[in-house]
Amino acid sequence: DTEVTQTPKHLVMGMTNKKSLKCEQHMGHRAMYWYKQKAKKPPELMFVYSYEKLSINESVPSRFSPECPNSSLLNLHLHALQPEDSALYLCASSDLDKAENTEAFFGQGTRLTVV
Amino acid sequence: AQSVTQLGSHVSVSEGALVLLRCNYSSSVPPYLFWYVQYPNQGLQLLLKYTTGATLVKGINGFEAEFKKSETSFHLTKPSAHMSDAAEYFCAVSLSGANSKLTFGKGITLSVRP
Numbered sequence: 001d002t003e004v005t006q007t008p009k010h011l012v013m014g015m016t017n018k019k020s021l022k023c024e025q026h027m028g029h030r031a032m033y034w035y036k037q038k039a040k041k042p043p044e045l046m047f048v049y050s051y052e053k054l055s056i057n058e059s060v061p062s063r064f065s066p067e068c069p070n071s072s073l074l075n076l077h078l079h080a081l082q083p084e085d086s087a088l089y090l091c092a093s094s095d096l097d098k099a100e101n102t103e104a105f106f107g108q109g110t111r112l113t114v115v
Numbered sequence: 116a117q118s119v120t121q122l123g124s125h126v127s128v129s130e131g132a133l134v135l136l137r138c139n140y141s142s143s144v145p146p147y148l149f150w151y152v153q154y155p156n157q158g159l160q161l162l163l164k165y166t167t168g169a170t171l172v173k174g175i176n177g178f179e180a181e182f183k184k185s186e187t188s189f190h191l192t193k194p195s196a197h198m199s200d201a202a203e204y205f206c207a208v209s210l211s212g213a214n215s216k217l218t219f220g221k222g223i224t225l226s227v228r229p
Contacts, residue, residue: 004158033217042205042219043159056216090158102147102166102209104217106158 004107006091012113015081021110023074023091030096032074033104034066037088049074050096081114088112117142117208121220129228134178134193136223138206141187148189149207149217150180159205165189176200201227 004025013019023032031050035043048056049068063085065077074091088111092104118141128134140146147166151159163174170182180191189206206220 006158040222042222043217045216048216092159103149103161103164104159106151106160108158109156111156 004091004093004105006089006107006110008110009108010111010113012115013078013081014115015083017081018077018079020078021076021089021091021112023076023107024072025093025105026072027093027095027105028071029093029105030071031094032068033092033094034074034076035090035092035106037090037109039087043090047076078112081112083114086112086114117146117210117218119206119208119218119220121206121223123223124221125224125226127226127228128196130198131195134191134196134200134225136191136204136206136225138180138189138191138220139187140189140206140208142208142210144210147209148180148182149209150174150178150189150191151205151207151219153203153205153222155202162191162204196225196227198227198229201225 007022033048034046037043045058046060047066052068063080067075088109090109091107094104120139149164150162152162153159162178163172165172165182173179178193180189182189203222203224205222207217209217
């Protein structure tokens with residue numbers, strides 16, 4: 001299984017809502033990532049978890065709250081978002097045990113629209 | 116710090132023609148280099164990677180890339196374009212293996228004319 005599964009695929013939320021994005025992988029990867037991608041732009045790193053601990057936060061606003069409940073799951077909790085937060089949110093994972101297996105495997109993304 | 120430059124935003128080729136997508140990188144240490152492809156409304160799929168060893172790297176779907184340290188380049192090629200190759204292509208660099216930040220180029224859109 002080389003898949004990273006993200007749910008939901010699409011999400012529309014109001015600025016006062018609270019919602020969560022979910023990501024799951026069963027490849028035994030111990031690094032998991034959240035990226036944000038705006039239209040016609042490259043992905044931008046938001047967070048990195050290594051061995052279930054937050055290791056990188058790219059100065060992301062606190063209205064985005066990541067969580068890694070276990071080595072297979074990664075969540076992104078959303079609260080009080082702004083319309084400019086509308087984007088494709090991509091989850092990825094990578095192997096920490098072998099340096100040569102460094103590539104990130106990406107999910108299909110969640111298309112988020114904030115209204 | 117590392118960075119990636121992908122010149123141009125759009126490349127158009129005829130079906131069956133050579134595909135060449137350029138990528139230049141900047142890195143203070145030996146880099147790990149990647150090419151990813153993204154189809155509309157999809158995630159990113161790894162085409163190929165360079166970590167160490169052989170500088171000519173073969174990937175999926177007939178793509179290959181050559182790491183040239185002297186030119187700080189990692190250009191992507193495919194001898195014969197197929198209609199299904201039309202997509203967005205991203206070159207990316209990281210400084211080390213595990214748990215390192217992937218820095219992407221701005222991407223380039225490949226169109227394939229029948």
